[in-house]
Amino acid sequence: MNVDPEPAVLLDGVGKVYGTGPSAVTALHEVSHGFPRGSFTAVMGPSGSGKTTLLQCAAGLIRPTAGSVRVGGADLTTLTEAELSRLRGRRIGFVFQAFNLLPALTARENIELPLRLTGTRARPGWVEELVRRTGIADQVNRRPHELSGGQQQRVAICRALVAQPEVVFADEPTGNLDTRSGQEVLTQLRLVVDVLGQTVIMVTHDPAVASRADRVLILSDGRLTDVIDAPTTARISTALTHRAG
Structure with missing residues (x-):
């Protein structure tokens, strides 16, 4: 794995509060973490732990209430909406559960x-x-309804990579797939990192999926509670069970 000392994405004291007054909900509490270039990171946690909010803040889709987010050296919290839109179009790729x-x-x-x-x-x-590397070279002239779920997700991965972004964010990319198709998509995401040198940050609820990453972040109640390097399904499950208990 080729890792650059300067993180592809850097979260520094990131907090996010929804609403105001007594009804305010704090989704993230001062989360700080650097995501190395050329790495594959999975973000996990129970429902309501803040993992989707973290992904959206890191990708510039929503603005944090506190702290800063840097992508390739650019501080997203200082950009206008137009500047954010341009940056996302050129430097960030997205892969979604729904293709x-x-x-x-x-x-x-x-x-x-x-x-x-x-x-x-x-x-x-x-x-x-x-399309050759993702195994869909013979499918490029077909429309989505003519493709399997796994093939559609591989098209989505190619779309996320076509502008050669600095980082690819994946939100439950295997959530709508059967086990075999999900494994194929994970193999492609590993290829994205190991062969193409991209940075991937993926939200998932599945320890088996997360074990394909280089590192797993565990969130609980909006706080970063564990960082697991060289993760295995067993280590991830233990960490999640411990936090749940």
């Missing part, structure tokens, strides 16, 4: 959509390399 492919477009057109939206071009041969 979020446009049904009227072919797989290739879905993959190339971020480039069209930002008015940029992929380097020569990049799209072909992506």
Whole structure:
């Protein structure tokens, strides 16, 4: 694993409060963590632990109430909405549980959509390399309804990578897939890190899925409570059970 000393994403004292007054809910409490370049990190925790809020703050989808978020050296908390939108389009990729492919477009057109939206071009041969590495080269002219769930998610991974972002955020990317398709998608995410050198940050509820990452963060009540390096399913399950108890 090729890891750069400067984190791809740096959270420094990040807090997030929803609402005001007596009804206010604190979703994150002063979370600080650096996500190394070229690494695969899973974020776990029980429902309501703050893992989705952490992902959304780190990706610039919502603004934290306190602290700072840096992606590739840029402080997201100081950017305007227009600047945030441009940064997300060029430097951040997303993979969602529901795939979020446009049904009227072919797989290739879905993959190339971020480039069209930002008015940029992929380097020569990049799209072909992506579809070849993810095993969908013979599916690129099909529309989403003609593809299996696993194939659709691999299209979504290619779409997330087409602009060569600094970091890819994945929100429960195997949640809508059967076990075999889920394992295939995880293999592709590992390839994204190990071969293409990307940084992946993934939210999941499944210890077996998280064990494919290099590191697992455990959240509880909005606080970062554990960091597990070289995770195994057993170590993750033990940590989650301990926190639940």
